[in-house]
Amino acid sequence: MSTSCALPLRGASLAVPGALPGSAPPTDPLSPVALRPDALRPELDRARARLATRLVAAAGPDGLLRAPCDSRILESALALRLLTVTGVDPDAQERLTRHLKIAVDEGAPDPVQEAAARAALGEYVDGRAALNRLLGGFDHFTAGRKRLMFQTVLAELGAHPFPELPSPGAPGDPGALFEARGQQRWLITEMAALKTLYAFGTGAPRLVTEDDWRALTPCSLPGPPPYGNHLARILALLALRLRPRYAATVRARAREVRNWLRGDGGLPFITGMDVFATATGGLALAGAGAPAHTLRALAAALTECQNPDGGWGFDRGVAQSDVDDTAYCVEFLRASAPERCGGVVAAGERYLLDRQGGDGGFPTFEHGTASEVAITAAAVNALAPAPGHRRAVEAAVRFVVARQEGAGEFERSWSLNESNALFRTVLAYDSFRAVTPPGHALEAGVARARQRAVARLVATQNADGGWGHVPSDPSDPISTAYALIAVSRGRDGPSAPTARGATERAVRHLLERQRPDGGFVSRPDQAGPRPLAYHVPLLTDVCVLLGLNHARAAGPHTHGSPCSPDSPCSHRGTP
Template sequence: MGPDAAVRDPCRSRVLESALTMRLLERTGLRPDLYAAVETYVQRQAPETTGFERTMAEITLGGKNVRSDVLAEVVRAAPDFTGSRKRVLAQALLAVVGAPGEITWEPAAFDTAFLHSWASVQMTAAKVILAAVSGQSARISDEDVRCLADTQRAPRLWEGNVLIHLSVLHALTLLPNTGRLVAAGVDTLAAQVRSDGGLPFVSDVDTWCTATAGVALAAVNAAEPTLRALADRLAACQQPGGGWSYSDTAVQTDVDDTSVAVQFLDRVDSRRYRGSVRRGIRSLMAVRGTDGGFPTYVAGAASEASMTAAALDALTLRSDRHAGHIAEGLRFLVSQQNEDGSFPPDWSSSRLHTVCRVLLCTSRRPRSGSATVRRMVGRAAALVIGGQNDDGGWGQQAGDASDVISTAYGLTALCSIPDADPRAAAVAAEFLAHAPRGADGLQAIPDSIGPRPFVFTVPVLAEIFTLLALGHFDRRLAAPAARAQGTTRG
């Protein structure tokens, strides 16, 4: 927590962006002072990566072979409604690093209706890249070029997104009369090089860290001045329309950040932040789908289970006003649940992320809900209880070794199940309490995803979700004694 009360931890380097940077510097001849460091990073990290990123690194380092299933792997790991866009994006990224392969044109993937600003720019860049490398430049319009060029007008990295910035620069290098724009863009990119020589996905996720850290600190009853400072900082980051973005360098709002920010502000001081909370809920309701669910970014986009659970959790603050919306949202969640109790892929590598959110939001109103909602809750609870490993933790997917963040989700979920075995929660807490630490804090495998399905690392998030889980555990321990003394309503 810095002097400005923001919880800041820069995003760590990733092979995907670093390989793209290496190829960009090769193609343009710009900033030779950076090339060696980026190349060394890619060489060092390539053996540690898998899947699509491994392929990107190997091609950039001179390899010629591309696994035949690499595109299908990307599509399979993303939500169904993003399939065509993910395939096109992966094709474009492979094309700019020089991977051989046939390019298939998918016009539907370039339809920007109902796309948020980042996706719109990203898909426009992919369109320009694929059109240029396949000899179909007639498909590139003046509007496409304007969309890309506009991201390079600001004095800093557009929306704090390094991957989109790189995609745009690669697209611009394939067009005439773009030399000055590209050179300026490379200078902007240079400011994002990390100490290990690599490039990150985004500059930071500081607003997300501040909001989630606030919720975690509130869960363990941190000092009121600390919570108030965090809340003031968060309120100052609210966008004019009422929502929040992931970083104070971005303006594209999303349901995830907005839901958590609203909850935290209301928890700290519902009167002081009444206006911020009201505008935040209005922002959420503005993107709500006709199916009762909530998308990640904009109205008209596909609703998602994880975002819906987060938004419903925020709406429980005003459950008297939003009872109907909550009921409809729960019906959407029921429709999204898989037979094993899990939900479709979201913005986390762990299947427990959405499950945890669903159990949290339904635990706020434990005696309400239809039989189908109760069945959904029962399935989710069974997945959590049955998925715990012998060491007390949970892995990202069934059969995976336990990791810190998945275990934090698992323990939080377990504490939301009324009749859960307290011994299971105790061994999970023990796992977290004794998790090894390194220079960056808790040693945790990365969990956050962006864009789907690529994983990125912000180490402080492991600390945040662990603290939140232990806070839930502590409250569950205290609840029976408090009820016995008549100090809670149960």
């Protein structure tokens, strides 16, 4: 098995920004982040050094960056429902009740979660109206499934009655509505649980099959929730309680809920994102000039988390691999330890290639499900450096170009902001340009799509220099950092002059918002189940460091590193 792998593409890697392919290093003193080089660059490097130090300090005993997930109303409401109907742990019930009351008083992030909290607390709510407000403008291939899910969850919580089921075999047969074969494993669990709750709630338990019960059974085992997903497990336990043989087991698992509550008394959506944060944080540290031993330690920890199928999940112990995490892990291992991780990277590449669809795109989880632009772009960035994957990369780029040229709104995928998919596609286009000879059939289309992406970001920058989730939203650090990666690379084409100004304004926006402890606070960026937000605070620092790295590399001096030998992020022995 090979012990080395292809090196990152200089100028097209998230970790090693460097010079753009096909362009000379800028010498103009008015190039990005160099409008006032003496004043801005030192401040920029200090900010990056403080962020790098914070990320290194986040490493746990196993070498992964610790990235716990904040509590969320939906899971907390369902956990309170589980403890209430099983009659266990009054203390945990009180903690959850207090958490929900505070969350409602402070303002729920969306109408469905507010309805869930109020229903769990025994208050009257209009669940249907809340659902319509949340999903009224939600245009995504999962929209129908999401409406069914939230409708069933709110009915279980008492926000409204369960709707009347159609007859088996008729149009809209519930057996088909809850079908999830071929989807990711945690979704199969969720849909089996929802089907069970729906069937019992409408007096039609005959609709639940033995296959449904088998899909729910892993959630009855002690220990962390399967797939790292608290939502799927709580829904499964609520469903399993409806079968007498599981009553004692469900009560035992309900007593364990207290072990997963956060300090504020709430339950998070997932256990955490330590693997995702280590891969992306490692890329950020590599771009900040962290020493090799630091990066190798993070890489070693990631290799221990690789699943047998060659992919990675978002957290330790998550056996459901996905394209997004795998792409970032491959990219980081390639950048940090190419001489040691060749076999691991090759297995990750095979996992990615096995999931490429006939349309050239990549789904998040299973082969044959819908391809997504942001996920496909991530796969391109992971695969492009290896010469043997040129055909797959070309097909993927063709998919992204076609989708972006034909799209009205820009896709947001698992992120809540446009700038996430846009920065990924700009990097993917640069990866393609770096490995493709001039005159390729896709060259003109790639140039147009790339220009459109950069122009969109330049045109939608807020007056304060930042970006929000979508145009007109208030600025937040994560959205701004993603956009900064793309606009700082807009040094060629018609958008170049405006991209330069946009880059400096974005850098100043972020530097002005760095907290005394060196970190950043942002509104949530991640969505799951879409479109509900969840938050992993460490990712804010990761994203901002990535953005500032690219802005620094876009200036006339691209080799400056904030991680000097005397910096805390360079101490020997730290991961």
